[in-house]
Structures are given as C-alpha cells and as structure tokens.
Amino acid sequence: MASLLGLVSLVTVSLVSVLVFRAAFLYKPLPAPKSCINMHNHDNISLSQDPQILKRFIGALNIPTISYKVHTYDAPEMTKFIEYIEKSYPAIHGSPLITREIVANYSLLYTVKGSDPKLRPYMLTSHIDVVPAVKELWDSNPFKAVIKDDGYIYARGTMDAKHLVMAIFEATEFMIKKGFKPRRTYYMAFGHDEEVLGLDGAQEIAKILKVRTKTYDKMEYVIDEGLVISETKFPGLPYNIGLIGVAEKGYLSVKVTATGAVGHGSMPPPMxxxxxLSTVLSRFHANVMPSFLGEGVEREMFEIFAAYASWPYKLIYSNFWFFKPIISYVMSNNPTLNALVRSTTAVTMVHGGTKENVLPDSAWAILNHRIHQAQSGKELMELDRQLINDDTITMELSSPINEPGPVSPYCDDCSGYQTIKHSLLQVFPDTVVVPSIFLAATDSKWYTNLTDSIYRFSAISVELEEMKCFHGHNERLSVKNYEKLINFYHHLIINSDEPILNYKSKQHDEL
Structure with missing residues (x-):
C-alpha cells in the first residue's frame, strides 16, 4: 500500500510539475507590431477634421436597400445607392487606376490596379443590402439615421454591414486623393443580396474574378464581414479579444411534421x-448536439490566451489537453461560447391547427441548425432522426444544405491572417487576437474558388451583448468605432501593398 501511495504521489507531483512548467515557460506575449507613424502613405483619418465622412455614412444608411427573399429586393433603392456611391466618391470614380463594374444589375465590383502584376491580388468585400426593420419597435426611424447623445449612430445597416462598405470606400478615397498608387492590385466587391444567400450578387462576382485571376494560384486573401473585437472580457484576461473568423458554420433547416386525427375539440385523443410535435421539440435545445471542443480552432485560441492570462487561468489555458472537460462544460453553459464548440439547434417556426375547436390534422416546425466544422449536414440530420425516434414524424429539408466552409490558414507564416492581425493591432492596441469561427453565413462562401485564405472580421470594438443589434431593433454603431474602422482599412491597404507580406512571430514552442 505504501508503495502504491508513493507511486500516486510521484505521478501527481510529476503531473503538476508539467502543468506549471507549461504555464510558466511555454506561452509568452508577442511583441507589439511595428509603429505605423512612419509608414509610407499613412495618415490618421479623423471625422472631426472631415465632417463629410460622417454625412456620407448617414446618407448611405438612409437608403433602404432591403432584401426580402431570394431574388426579391428593393431594386430602385439599390440603384439609388449605386448612384449615391458614385456621387460621394469622385476620386475613386475618376481615377485611371480604378474601374467599376455593375454586376447582376445591383452589385458593385471595383478593381484598383497595382503596378506589379506579379503580386497576388487581395479583396475587401461586404454587402450593400440590409434586412427589413419593424419601425414600430425602434426608438427612431431605422432608415433615418440619427446620432444620439450616447455617441451612437442608430439605423439599419450600421452593424450589418454598410459600415464596412462605406469604410472601405472612405479609406480608398482618402488614399487616392493623397496620390496613392498601389503595387498590389486589390478588389472591392459589394454584393446586393447577401441577406438572401447571395445567389445573384456574390456568386456572379466570384465567377467573374475566377476568370480574371486565373494567372495566379490564388488570391492573397479575402476579408469579409464577420466577428468583432470583444470588449466583454474572457476570464483571467484583462484585454479585449480580437476574433478573426477563419471559417463559418454551415446552415441546415429541417421541417418536422406530425399528423393526427381530425375531429371535434370536445373529444380529444390522448395526443x-x-x-x-411539442413532445418531439422538447428534445431539442441549444447544447443537445455533441461537443467538438478541440476539433476546431479552440485549442489555438486558448493557447494564445495562455500567453496573456493571469494565474490560475494561465495554468488552465496553457494545459487545454488536461482541462478540456472543464472548459467544455463552462463553454456549454454560455450561449455565445456554446455555439463555438458544437452544432446548434433552434426551433424557429411552429404552425398547427385551423380553428380553436377543431383537432389539428397536422402540425409542423422548423429546426434551424448551424453546423460545426467537425460535422456534415447529413450527419446532423441523422442525429435529428435519432432524437425524434418516431416513424410517424416526417422530416424534410426546408432549404438546401450549406455545408461548413473550409478553415482558412492562421499560422505564423499565413500572410493574409497575419496582415489583418497586424493592421488590427496598429489601430486597436492592447488587444489579444485569436482565430475563431463565425457563427453565421456570409457572401464569402462564394469566394472559396478564389483562395483558401478567407477571413471574416469587422474591425469594431463592442460588448458581446451589442451583437444582438445584428438584425435586431435599434441597430447602432458608435461614431468612435466608425472612425477606427476606416483607419483599420487604411492600415490594411498599406500593409497589404508590401511586396512580401511577412509578419511572422512565433507564439510558443511545443513541449
């Protein structure tokens, strides 16, 4: 017995020693990025010095470029928006370096021609359409932008995603006015129907660019709308977290239908x-699907956290392999974090019955899934069948399956990721940058034929609670965030113009 206790003690001491050693020595903070003060073509873009910047943004927000459903959008307003952009940015539309194309009647594709055709081009992209808004549920008119005393601009599209469109235009206009002549070609692409799958806009843009860039093995990178800088602190981390989406979840909606005998409501059957249907639906909840923690990008995320965390969190984050069950449990009980580690299910629509005193002959509901990278749509449907476990309940696809996208590279040598990260840190210092998974869908799913380096990131700094404004009531963005967003794209364009994109910085060495 004594020898057994001795062995247990030795194993315990050895394990603790390994855990502490990894936490203390393997994960160190990275050096700050080089200062942008002496960057060629660099200058600070200030809204106070040029009030027209904010006026142009407000003008764009006031045009209700609404998408309603697939192939159905407010065409006259889309045309009005295109005309507004042309009038608002004379330097862009008058430059011999820049060509504009109107794709599928309402989408925009700009080519900013570089002087060195050997350099692979990159693309800045977003979308000009927005979702509808219920005016009665807003504190102000969603299509009459207003700046309130809290320093926020309130309007539909402030966060999804006209802020990106206009910031890209502002940064490019600013640089063209200063005489900027890029070495590296870049594209600015703005689809008009992203909110309804992008079938008309982004899909057609992708076809055009595939032909146009065929001389390259791939584009350098694409950056689209996506995750943000979280001001909501992670346990043990006193820093904001810059979340760069290196993949997006898949999409699957399943219609489930239950049938029953028709009759008078006074003589109901047992069910x-x-x-x-209600009995079946009760089996589905946010974290009913298996956790895939560690099979996505979460391990890398926690190991980066380890370099900046305080004790004892540093011990936990640097030993993900050991504390994985605990981390999984904690994340599964937070709606936002839970969505990062598994496929999720939301019951979004329910319908049944025809009259209050008539037994319903059928009832149906929609299960909306967001598919984790470790799963496929087919596997998820099979799990649905097992949970339902009733042959009298029918299942059918409510919309085509959109499988999870591939994971874009985010290594130390990955130029696109590192260039975005470097630009982010120049504008938002004291931020810890990590790869993550974007939980929604974007137009970038159409651009996988152009490059394997697609990143989903919106350079705004917000509390995670503010993310509810996406598609919600009182959508808003702070004036300060809009100014920083423009400066982010300004830095990104300058940094991306380097002949060799090399921001290599080793995070740690494995034990």
Missing part, C-alpha cells in the same frame, strides 16, 4: 398532432 393531438400539436401535442405530439
């Missing part, structure tokens, strides 16, 4: 169609 009506609605009751049967």
């Amino acid at each position: 009506t169609a609605i009751a049967k």
Whole structure:
C-alpha cells in the first residue's frame, strides 16, 4: 500500500510539475507590431477634421436597400445607392487606376490596379443590402439615421454591414486623393443580396474574378464581414479579444411534421398532432448536439490566451489537453461560447391547427441548425432522426444544405491572417487576437474558388451583448468605432501593398 501511495504521489507531483512548467515557460506575449507613424502613405483619418465622412455614412444608411427573399429586393433603392456611391466618391470614380463594374444589375465590383502584376491580388468585400426593420419597435426611424447623445449612430445597416462598405470606400478615397498608387492590385466587391444567400450578387462576382485571376494560384486573401473585437472580457484576461473568423458554420433547416386525427375539440385523443410535435421539440435545445471542443480552432485560441492570462487561468489555458472537460462544460453553459464548440439547434417556426375547436390534422416546425466544422449536414440530420425516434414524424429539408466552409490558414507564416492581425493591432492596441469561427453565413462562401485564405472580421470594438443589434431593433454603431474602422482599412491597404507580406512571430514552442 505504501508503495502504491508513493507511486500516486510521484505521478501527481510529476503531473503538476508539467502543468506549471507549461504555464510558466511555454506561452509568452508577442511583441507589439511595428509603429505605423512612419509608414509610407499613412495618415490618421479623423471625422472631426472631415465632417463629410460622417454625412456620407448617414446618407448611405438612409437608403433602404432591403432584401426580402431570394431574388426579391428593393431594386430602385439599390440603384439609388449605386448612384449615391458614385456621387460621394469622385476620386475613386475618376481615377485611371480604378474601374467599376455593375454586376447582376445591383452589385458593385471595383478593381484598383497595382503596378506589379506579379503580386497576388487581395479583396475587401461586404454587402450593400440590409434586412427589413419593424419601425414600430425602434426608438427612431431605422432608415433615418440619427446620432444620439450616447455617441451612437442608430439605423439599419450600421452593424450589418454598410459600415464596412462605406469604410472601405472612405479609406480608398482618402488614399487616392493623397496620390496613392498601389503595387498590389486589390478588389472591392459589394454584393446586393447577401441577406438572401447571395445567389445573384456574390456568386456572379466570384465567377467573374475566377476568370480574371486565373494567372495566379490564388488570391492573397479575402476579408469579409464577420466577428468583432470583444470588449466583454474572457476570464483571467484583462484585454479585449480580437476574433478573426477563419471559417463559418454551415446552415441546415429541417421541417418536422406530425399528423393526427381530425375531429371535434370536445373529444380529444390522448395526443393531438400539436401535442405530439411539442413532445418531439422538447428534445431539442441549444447544447443537445455533441461537443467538438478541440476539433476546431479552440485549442489555438486558448493557447494564445495562455500567453496573456493571469494565474490560475494561465495554468488552465496553457494545459487545454488536461482541462478540456472543464472548459467544455463552462463553454456549454454560455450561449455565445456554446455555439463555438458544437452544432446548434433552434426551433424557429411552429404552425398547427385551423380553428380553436377543431383537432389539428397536422402540425409542423422548423429546426434551424448551424453546423460545426467537425460535422456534415447529413450527419446532423441523422442525429435529428435519432432524437425524434418516431416513424410517424416526417422530416424534410426546408432549404438546401450549406455545408461548413473550409478553415482558412492562421499560422505564423499565413500572410493574409497575419496582415489583418497586424493592421488590427496598429489601430486597436492592447488587444489579444485569436482565430475563431463565425457563427453565421456570409457572401464569402462564394469566394472559396478564389483562395483558401478567407477571413471574416469587422474591425469594431463592442460588448458581446451589442451583437444582438445584428438584425435586431435599434441597430447602432458608435461614431468612435466608425472612425477606427476606416483607419483599420487604411492600415490594411498599406500593409497589404508590401511586396512580401511577412509578419511572422512565433507564439510558443511545443513541449
């Protein structure tokens, strides 16, 4: 017995020693990026010095470029927006270096021609359409932008995603006015139907660019709308977290239908169609699917956290392999973090019955899934079948399956990721940057034929609670955030113009 206790003690001491050693010595903070003060073509873009910047943004927000459903959008307003952009940015539209194309009637594609055709081009992209808004549920008119005393601009599109469109235009206009002549060609692409799958806009843009860039093995990178800089602190980290989306989840909606006998409401059977459906739906909840923690990008995320965390969190984050079950449990109980580690299910629509005193002959509901990278749509549907476990309940696709996108590279040598990260840190210092998964869908799914380096990131700094404004009531963005967003693209364009994109910095050495 004594020898057994001795062995247990030795193993315990050895394990603790390994855990502490990894935490203390393997994960060190990275050096700050080089100062942008002496960067060629660099200058600070200030809204106070040029009030027209904010006026142009407000003008764009006031044009209701609404997408309603696939192939259905407010065409006259889309045309009005295109005309507004042309009038607002004379330097861009008058430059011999820049060509504009109107794709599929309402999408915009700009080519900013570089002087060195050997350099692979990159692309800045977003979308000009927005979702509808219920005016009665807003504190102000969603299509009459207003700046309130809290320093926020309130309007539909402030966060999704006209702020990106206009910031890209502002940064490019600013640089063209200063005489900027890029070495590296870049594209600015703005689809008009992203909110309804991008079938008309981004898909057509991708076809055009595939032909146009065929002399390159791939584009250098593409940056689209996506994750943000979180001001909501992670446990043990006193820094904001810059979340660069290196992949996006897949999309799957399943219609489930229960049937029942028709009759008078005074003589109900043990289970009506609605009751049967309700029983089935109760089996689905946010974290019912298996956790895939560690099979995505979460391990890398926590190891980066380890370099900046305080004790004892540093011990936990640097030993993900050991504390994985605990981390999984904690993340599964937070709606935002839970969505990072598994496929999620939301019951989004329910319908049943025809009259209050008539038994329903059927009832149906929609299960909306967002598919984790470690799963496929087919696997998820099979899990649905197992959970339902009732042959009388029918299942059918409510919309085509959009499988999870590939994971873009985010290594120390990955130029696109590192260039975005470097530019982010120049504008938002004291931020810890990590790869993550974008939980929604974007137009970038159409651009996988152009490059394997697609990043989904919106350079705004917000509390995670503010993310509810996406598609929500009282959508808003602070004036300060808009100014920093423009400066982010300004830095990104300058940094991306280097002949060799090399921001290599080793995070740690494995034990």
